[in-house]
Amino acid sequence: MPQDDNKIKTVQMPNDVFLPFVVEQLKDGHTVTLPLRGRSMRPFLEDGRDKALLTLADYPKVGDAVLAEISKGVFVLHRIIKIDGLNVTLRGDGNLGNEYCSLSDIRAKAIGFYRKGRQTPDRTDGLKWRVYSWWWMRLYPIRRYLLFIFNPHIPQLFK
Amino acid sequence: MKIKKGFRLRSVCGENVVVAEGIENIDFSRIISMNDSAAYLWNNVQETSFDVESLTKLLLEEYEVDEATARHDAGQIIDKWLEAGIIEK
Numbered sequence: 494m495p496q497d498d499n500k501i502k503t504v505q506m507p508n509d510v511f512l513p514f515v516v517e518q519l520k521d522g523h524t525v526t527l528p529l530r531g532r533s534m535r536p537f538l539e540d541g542r543d544k545a546l547l548t549l550a551d552y553p554k555v556g557d558a559v560l561a562e563i564s565k566g567v568f569v570l571h572r573i574i575k576i577d578g579l580n581v582t583l584r585g586d587g588n589l590g591n592e593y594c595s596l597s598d599i600r601a602k603a604i605g606f607y608r609k610g611r612q613t614p615d616r617t618d619g620l621k622w623r624v625y626s627w628w629w630m631r632l633y634p635i636r637r638y639l640l641f642i643f644n645p646h647i648p649q650l651f652k
Numbered sequence: 653m654k655i656k657k658g659f660r661l662r663s664v665c666g667e668n669v670v671v672a673e674g675i676e677n678i679d680f681s682r683i684i685s686m687n688d689s690a691a692y693l694w695n696n697v698q699e700t701s702f703d704v705e706s707l708t709k710l711l712l713e714e715y716e717v718d719e720a721t722a723r724h725d726a727g728q729i730i731d732k733w734l735e736a737g738i739i740e741k
Contacts, residue, residue: 510665518678528681544681607681 505530509566516560516600519549526607533571533585534558536643537625543608545570550602553581556626558617560601563594570603574630586629589637653730654701659738661686661694670694670738684736689715690729704730 515525525547532540545558553559553573560570561583569592575582581599583592605614606622615621632639660673664683668691672679686694689711696710707726712719733739 506665506667514664515680523673524677526677526679526681546677 508568512560512562512568512600515547519547519601524548524604525601529570533569533587535587535640537586537622537629538606538608542610543606545603546605546607546614547601548604550599553596553599553602556630558603559583559599560603561592561594561599563592563598568600572626572630573599587640589640653703653734653739653741655694655697656738656740661691670736684738689725693726693729 515527518525527545527547528541529538529543529545530540538545545560547560550557550559553576555573555576558570558572560568561581562568563583569583569585571583571585571588571592573581574584574591576596579596581594581596583594584590603617605616605619607614617623629636658673659670661668661670663669664671668686668688670684670686672682692714693707693710697706700706704723704726707729708719708723711717711722711726715722717725730739734741
């Protein structure tokens with residue numbers, strides 16, 4: 494029978510089955526809007542708040558935020574920091590460590606992010622993302638401290 | 653009532669879900685999950701407008717329930733679909 498409860502629930506699907514399905518849709522020529530989970534792309538992108546607009550990654554390059562399958566069924570949406578032949582090094586903006594994968598493991602590329610509930614995305618070819626990216630990449634040596642400062646626990650201390 | 657344009661029922665990972673699909677973009681940030689009977693109703697009102705009456709009739713044709721229960725469930729599902737924003741009056 495039809496559902497008995499009247500609430501709209503948020504259902505989370507496991508990444509390893511859901512994301513391959515999403516990638517299939519990208520291959521059909523669609524772009525895809527995907528809600529983001531996790532804190533690894535802070536401070537620009539927040540867990541559960543923001544969404545990514547993805548397209549098939551044709552020519553990934555350094556600086557792109559990409560959806561990559563870093564091992565079987567394990568997907569991340571992180572930034573490419575180095576491409577050496579077929580070997581790619583990824584690092585989440587909110588992370589200090591790297592991940593490694595092959596160029597063929599890169600499934601999709603973010604072309605924009607819907608942030609803070611807005612209806613229009615901050616495009617990755619737009620000024621805001623490019624300026625943020627430029628600074629954030631160069632500030633890597635002090636990222637540990639920046640992430641600490643931007644961590645939500647700080648404002649709570651002053652409440 | 654009728655189904656809003658761009659909402660398509662598909663099977664994702666073994667679940668019946670309605671996904672907002674434009675010509676270019678598919679929005680997976682709003683997926684509405686449906687059980688089998690809701691999916692059955694959805695599939696049967698694709699091209700037509702519907703109301704509590706017609707959904708009740710569809711339920712009675714497919715399931716062994718009494719009319720009062722069917723009518724109650726049909727009303728509930730319409731409320732729910734309206735709340736989810738996937739149908740319009």
